[in-house]
Structure formats: structure tokens, C-alpha cells
Amino acid sequence: MAVLVAACFGGEAMGGVESGAKPAAGGAEMIFEKDVPIQVGDGAVLRANVYRPQQPGRYPVVMAMGIYGKDIHFADGYKLQWDVLKRIYPGVDTEGTSGQHLRWELVDPERWVPAGYVVVAVDSRGSGKSPGYLDPFSTRETQDYHDAIEWAGVQSWSNGKVGTIGISYYGIKQWQVASLRPPHLAAICVWEGGSDLYRDWSHHGGIFSHLFPTAWYPRQVLPNQHGNAATHYRERDTGQPNTGEPLSPAMLAGNRADHPRDLLEHPLDDAWYKSRSPNLPHIEVPLLSAGNWGGAGLHLRGNIEGFLRAGSQQKWLQLHIGTHFESFYLPEFIQRQQRFFDHFLKGEENGWDEEAKVRLYIRRPDGGAFRTEAEWPLARTEWTRLHLDAAGRSLKTAAPQAAAKVSYRPLGEGVSFSTEPFAQETEFTGPLKAHLWVSSSTTDMDLFVTLRLFDPAGEEVVFTGASDLTPVARGWLRASHRKQDAAMTQPYRPYHCHDEIQKLTPGEAYELDVEIWPTSIVCPPGHRLVLTIQGRDFEARDIPGRILHNSEADRPRAEFDGLCTILTGPEHDSYLLLPKIPA
CATH class of the missing domain: 3.40.50.1820 (Alpha/Beta hydrolase fold, catalytic domain)
Known part of the structure; x- marks a missing residue:
């Protein structure tokens, strides 16, 4: 059925077959x-x-x-x-x-x-x-x-x-x-469309x-x-x-x-998923990939990975803010x-x-603006380690000299590590990861890692995201999925295989890397960054999110509600890797 409708100037549909339609005054038609x-x-x-x-x-x-x-x-x-x-x-x-x-x-x-x-x-x-x-x-x-x-x-x-x-x-x-x-x-x-059905859509960190x-x-x-x-x-x-x-x-x-x-x-990245995920290097057409900084859990990682891994010679990346x-x-x-x-x-x-190949909205607590770049990650990035200290619950550039550990219950508030207030404006834009030493009283544990920003008054800064209010950045990892693909992993972005389950020995320490989805944030003077580690989803300001990982079938309490421990110190160097952008 074909009809001629007035378009672009607010005209009403002009029902009837194409030959019987009349143009709307002053209006374009289609x-x-x-x-x-x-x-x-x-x-x-x-x-x-x-x-x-x-x-x-x-x-x-x-x-x-x-x-x-x-x-x-x-x-x-x-x-x-x-x-x-x-x-x-x-x-x-x-x-x-x-x-x-x-x-x-x-x-x-x-x-x-x-x-x-x-x-x-x-x-x-x-x-x-x-x-x-x-x-x-x-x-x-x-x-x-x-x-x-x-x-x-x-x-x-x-x-x-x-x-x-x-x-x-x-x-x-x-x-x-x-x-x-x-x-x-x-x-x-x-x-805002994922490019890996397992990692972007179905199983975050496994x-x-x-x-x-x-x-x-x-x-x-x-x-x-x-x-x-x-x-x-x-x-x-x-x-x-x-x-x-x-x-x-x-x-x-x-x-x-x-x-x-x-x-x-x-539960693993098997042939079922691989048949439903694109062969990104096989893509050859020009592409514009647009993701959302506030799209953690669905609408961010896939746009970046698609841009990076597509075989196209002509490709552009945009990362914006706001609703989905x-x-x-x-x-x-x-x-x-x-x-x-x-x-x-x-x-x-x-x-x-x-x-410019890359166009990024640089977020600030009070707004922000777009900035163009030539590549991703930014070539001038100063990769910065902030070491966790369980004794003082701190994040510092200097590694702690004494061993310490802190334990938490997975379904509680978890444990948080904080920087000192920034003395000067500091920008972090790019991929990031948490390198953690952990142990569990059971044979597995889920890590929900959240990077947060607090103002001088102690109020948390959150942003309108694609699905809900969102913190600075989020990442996930099931400890039994800690195995990495050496060919795909970058120093700043681990790539987990998700092809086998490696259970934990209760009480034994394990070293693992948590992929935290990329971010952009300018931290004004007096603000602090806080890394929160939990065994459940972080929900900003107690507002329930839409991207939650609360399946009893996937997370039986007997295995995922044990006592979890973060270890720090010379023999267990746990740190947060941040993409600092020089002023």
C-alpha cells in the first residue's frame, strides 16, 4: 500500500492511494x-x-x-x-x-x-x-x-x-x-549498541x-x-x-x-554466543560508532570495542552523555x-x-563539553596506579609497606578505598582496571567494582545514564572466570576468556584483573575518588537499577555469600589503574 503523506512541516497524513493524494500547502512530501x-x-x-x-x-x-x-x-x-x-x-x-x-x-x-x-x-x-x-x-x-x-x-x-x-x-x-x-x-x-553478546549483554565479567x-x-x-x-x-x-x-x-x-x-x-562464551556475536575484523564498511558514558552494563563497551576491532579503514568513535x-x-x-x-x-x-576520528564528551560534576581526539586510548595518557591499602582504606600513588587485609559480606555494603582530596583539577579519560588480590571462604566470589566521585561536602556525584543514575565507572568479574586471553588483553584492559570455570580453594589468595568499563571524569579540587568493592550490584542513591545481576540460579547463596577478603601490601599489590590525562 502506498500513500503520499505531508512531511517535515507538520502536515497531517493525506490518506488514499498515491495517485489521489494532494500536496499540503508549503509542505514537503514523501x-x-x-x-x-x-x-x-x-x-x-x-x-x-x-x-x-x-x-x-x-x-x-x-x-x-x-x-x-x-x-x-x-x-x-x-x-x-x-x-x-x-x-x-x-x-x-x-x-x-x-x-x-x-x-x-x-x-x-x-x-x-x-x-x-x-x-x-x-x-x-x-x-x-x-x-x-x-x-x-x-x-x-x-x-x-x-x-x-x-x-x-x-x-x-x-x-x-x-x-x-x-x-x-x-x-x-x-x-x-x-x-x-x-x-x-x-x-x-x-x-549505543553492543558488539559482544556475552560480554556486553548477557554476562558481565561472567x-x-x-x-x-x-x-x-x-x-x-x-x-x-x-x-x-x-x-x-x-x-x-x-x-x-x-x-x-x-x-x-x-x-x-x-x-x-x-x-x-x-x-x-x-554460562560460558560458547558456540551459541559466538554464532550471535559479529566477526568484527571482518567488517570493512565505513562506520560511526556512538556510545554513552552512562551506558555501563549495556551501551558503552561494545561501541568502543567495535570501533577498535572492526576491520574498517574509515571509522569514527563518539562517546556522549545523557539518557539512552x-x-x-x-x-x-x-x-x-x-x-x-x-x-x-x-x-x-x-x-x-x-x-577527527574520536569525539568525546569530557564529563565534569557540573557539566562538560565535547573534545576531539585522534585515537583511543589517548596517546598522551599517563597510566597511573593508585594502590589499595586495606589498613587505611586508602588509594595512594605510593604502595603500602605493610601487609593488610579487609573482609566483607558480599550482600552488604562492601568495602571502599578513597583518595585524598585532589589538590588540583585532574582528568581521567579512557579504559581502567582493578588489579586485586582476593580470597573467599567459599569456592567462588563475584566482584562488583565501582569507581565513585565525592564532592568536598561528602555528597556523591552521579550522572544521568542510559538505564539509571550512574557513578563514574563500573566493572564486574566472577573470580572463577579470571582466566585471560593473552592475545586480546591489553595492560589497561583485561580480556577474559570465559571458556572454563576455575573454582577457588577457600582461604587461598588469588590475583585477578577486573575490567572496569571506560570513563571520562574531571575531578575538581577538593573532590575524592572512591573505589567500592561489593558482592552485589551498586545502586546509586539507593535507586534500583535496571542492569542487575541477581539471579539465584546463577548466584546461589551457598557459594556467593561467603566471607570475601581483599589483600594489600608488598606481597599482594592490589591497585587501581587510571587513565590520567595531563593538563
């Missing part, structure tokens, strides 16, 4: 084709929405494929987030757009079609209007995406160059499909990230399952469910994977996305190739 069939390699048919310029011609394509519903308005599917976005940017659905085609984590066609693009949004197999077996992140879904890109590349309205764009799930799928090298894929723009995937699947995915007649979602233009012809409950259950159970039943969704929709960032694609999909000489 052709909207709904539920367009795309046949993929095994004969299955997916459904897509296609938005394209009214003027005949061949245009570059920006595409996304995912499981959140191509026909559900952002405000209807995610009202809480929509209200936040409207407070941040009231013009999101009024300035240059009617907002009627806004979808969660997807571009607004009314901002892209007038800029000379075709926008294609595809319901993944088993979701929305696309029949089939719903299996998030699966190889079949990724192959479907490959085939959809190739379909778009040969349509009469396409110039043969396809770019992919989208947040989170739509970002994760981009890393996956780009590693398959579809011939018509010309560039990718990955916004600890099962229970709450988010377990709640995410029934709350955000299953309402969009194809055939779900009980869905509470309705399409605004038709008033009908967005899930196609209804199926029986038994068929619905049989037509989907049990994703949370799959994650729990694969706001930056994607702000005009400043849309302009940046379009400049990137204008260069690689349209061939415009707009200076993008002269852009």
Missing part, C-alpha cells in the same frame, strides 16, 4: 509504502515500511531491522521515555516534522526523506507483520538482514548504496550484519545480567511477536494490532525462543548522522573525511 514484502533467502517473506521522496529518482537508503515494531508510535510503546524526550527536546515532534512516524530507536522519516534518503524499517522474522520463528540476535535473523539490504540495493528508487542506523537492538544487529559483508551495504551508524534480559523479553519483545492477538499495541493509522493475523497461544509459544532461559543455560535515547533525536546529532551518510552514500565532499 511516499509511504506500508507492509512491503521482502523475500529472503529461505523463501520467507518479511514486511517493511518504506518512506521515500515523491520526486522520482534513485536515492541512498538508510535501513533498520528489529523486533520492537515498525508500526508502533514511540509515545504509544514507550510513554515514560517519550515524556522524558519531550521535556529534553519539546520540538521532537513539531519542529520540521509532524512526528507521526516516530518509532522507538529508529530515525524519523520526516527528517530524512526531505534530506534525500529512502528510509526502510523492517520487522524481524517472528515480530510485527513478519511471520516466522522469533529468535533474538540469531544467525537466521542476521542473514535476513543481509538479504533485506540486498533487496533494498536493487530497487528502482535506490542508488545501490545502503546504510544502516538505529539504537541498541538496531545497533547490535548492525555489527552482526556488517560482518557478513552484504555487497550493497556502504556504511553503518551504530548508536556474571549473568539477570534483570534486564529477563524483563526485556516479555515487556519489549513479546508484545510485538507476530500473531500476538493479545498485544496492547495498536497502529495509529488503522487502530489494529501491529502483529498481523492472530495465532493460538500454543502456536505463539512454539514460534519463539525462550531467550532468558537460553542466556542462563549458556535523547542524543539520537537531537538536531545536532541528526546533522552529524546525515553528514556521515551524505559523504559515504551520496559521495558528497562535505569534509567528513577530515573529521
Whole structure:
């Protein structure tokens, strides 16, 4: 079905077939084709929405494929987030757009079609209007995406160059499909999307990230399952469910994977995960990777690792702040996305190739600003060790001369180590790690390591993050997963194999490195950094987070509620490695 809709100047949809539509006064127009069939390699048919310029011609394509519903308005599917976005940017659905085609984590066609693009949004197999077996992140879904890109590349309205764009799930799928090298894929723009299904999504440091995937699947995915007649979602233009012809409950259950159970039943980084994680060195197209400093546990590490490890010769990294969704929709960032694609999909000489490779928001307690850099980590980094002293609960540049230890119960407040107040403004930007000597009264222990900032009055500084309030940085490690991959590990960033479980001998000391996800923070004079080590999730200001690791099946109390000990001193040099940036 094709209709002509007024776009970009707040016009209303002008129902009816294309030939009967009339332009809105003063408004730009686009052709909207709904539920367009795309046949993929095994004969299955997916459904897509296609938005394209009214003027005949061949245009570059920006595409996304995912499981959140191509026909559900952002405000209807995610009202809480929509209200936040409207407070941040009231013009999101009024300035240059009617907002009627806004979808969660997807571009607004009314901002892209007038800029000379075709926008294609595809319901993944088993979701929305696309029949089939719903299996998030699966190889079949990724192959479907490959085939959809190739379909778009040969349509009469396409110039043969396809770019992919989208947040989170739509970002994760981009890393996956780009590693398959579809011939018509010309560039990718990955916004807050992990690139390692095990380390970024499922098991942080080997600890099962229970709450988010377990709640995410029934709350955000299953309402969009194809055939779900009980869905509470309705399409605004038709008033009908967005899930196609209804199926029986038994068929619905049989037509989907049990994703949370799959994650729990694969505690190691086995072939199941590897088939769902991209071969990053195989990616060759130009890429723009945008992560969130406040995205610990989901939307930070993968953007950095993807940028570093992708085989692309032309690649850029941006790290920003704020909620999970706001930056994607702000005009400043849309302009940046379009400049990137204008260069690689349209061939415009707009200076993008002269852009700095790295653009970082440098955080301060009272704000911050973007700064450009040439590489990651920053070449001028002064890698700084702050040694833990269990006797004084301190972090100091000088290593303690006497042995000491401190013990804590895993489910309590843990133990904290503090610096002295900074005498002068000090910046830390980059990767970091905790090198710790530990012991446990049981055969395993989980380490939740949190870097925090306190002002002179003793108040903690926290930031609005992608999922919740967030401290300066967080890291995780299950002690039995301490084995590292020597080829992948860097002095500042351990890379754990997660391919075997090495249990502890109770009471014996073990040396291990905890990967703390990267950060940027400027510490003003009088402020202190504090390293908190616990056996449970850190929750800022006692506000429950969304990225929690609280599965009883993964963390039975008998093994993970023993007495935990941190050892310090000459024979057990425990330290925090920080990326200090000279003034």
C-alpha cells in the first residue's frame, strides 16, 4: 500500500492511494509504502515500511531491522521515555516534522526523506507483520538482514548504496550484519549498541545480567511477536494490532525462543554466543560508532570495542552523555548522522573525511563539553596506579609497606578505598582496571567494582545514564572466570576468556584483573575518588537499577555469600589503574 503523506512541516497524513493524494500547502512530501514484502533467502517473506521522496529518482537508503515494531508510535510503546524526550527536546515532534512516524530507536522519516534518503524499517522474522520463528540476535535473523539490504540495493528508487542506523537492538544487529559483508551495504551508524553478546549483554565479567534480559523479553519483545492477538499495541493509522493475523497461544509459544532461559543455560562464551556475536575484523564498511558514558552494563563497551576491532579503514568513535535515547533525536546529532551518510552514500565532499576520528564528551560534576581526539586510548595518557591499602582504606600513588587485609559480606555494603582530596583539577579519560588480590571462604566470589566521585561536602556525584543514575565507572568479574586471553588483553584492559570455570580453594589468595568499563571524569579540587568493592550490584542513591545481576540460579547463596577478603601490601599489590590525562 502506498500513500503520499505531508512531511517535515507538520502536515497531517493525506490518506488514499498515491495517485489521489494532494500536496499540503508549503509542505514537503514523501511516499509511504506500508507492509512491503521482502523475500529472503529461505523463501520467507518479511514486511517493511518504506518512506521515500515523491520526486522520482534513485536515492541512498538508510535501513533498520528489529523486533520492537515498525508500526508502533514511540509515545504509544514507550510513554515514560517519550515524556522524558519531550521535556529534553519539546520540538521532537513539531519542529520540521509532524512526528507521526516516530518509532522507538529508529530515525524519523520526516527528517530524512526531505534530506534525500529512502528510509526502510523492517520487522524481524517472528515480530510485527513478519511471520516466522522469533529468535533474538540469531544467525537466521542476521542473514535476513543481509538479504533485506540486498533487496533494498536493487530497487528502482535506490542508488545501490545502503546504510544502516538505529539504537541498541538496531545497533547490535548492525555489527552482526556488517560482518557478513552484504555487497550493497556502504556504511553503518551504530548508536549505543553492543558488539559482544556475552560480554556486553548477557554476562558481565561472567556474571549473568539477570534483570534486564529477563524483563526485556516479555515487556519489549513479546508484545510485538507476530500473531500476538493479545498485544496492547495498536497502529495509529488503522487502530489494529501491529502483529498481523492472530495465532493460538500454543502456536505463539512454539514460534519463539525462550531467550532468558537460553542466556542462563549458556554460562560460558560458547558456540551459541559466538554464532550471535559479529566477526568484527571482518567488517570493512565505513562506520560511526556512538556510545554513552552512562551506558555501563549495556551501551558503552561494545561501541568502543567495535570501533577498535572492526576491520574498517574509515571509522569514527563518539562517546556522549545523557539518557539512552535523547542524543539520537537531537538536531545536532541528526546533522552529524546525515553528514556521515551524505559523504559515504551520496559521495558528497562535505569534509567528513577530515573529521577527527574520536569525539568525546569530557564529563565534569557540573557539566562538560565535547573534545576531539585522534585515537583511543589517548596517546598522551599517563597510566597511573593508585594502590589499595586495606589498613587505611586508602588509594595512594605510593604502595603500602605493610601487609593488610579487609573482609566483607558480599550482600552488604562492601568495602571502599578513597583518595585524598585532589589538590588540583585532574582528568581521567579512557579504559581502567582493578588489579586485586582476593580470597573467599567459599569456592567462588563475584566482584562488583565501582569507581565513585565525592564532592568536598561528602555528597556523591552521579550522572544521568542510559538505564539509571550512574557513578563514574563500573566493572564486574566472577573470580572463577579470571582466566585471560593473552592475545586480546591489553595492560589497561583485561580480556577474559570465559571458556572454563576455575573454582577457588577457600582461604587461598588469588590475583585477578577486573575490567572496569571506560570513563571520562574531571575531578575538581577538593573532590575524592572512591573505589567500592561489593558482592552485589551498586545502586546509586539507593535507586534500583535496571542492569542487575541477581539471579539465584546463577548466584546461589551457598557459594556467593561467603566471607570475601581483599589483600594489600608488598606481597599482594592490589591497585587501581587510571587513565590520567595531563593538563
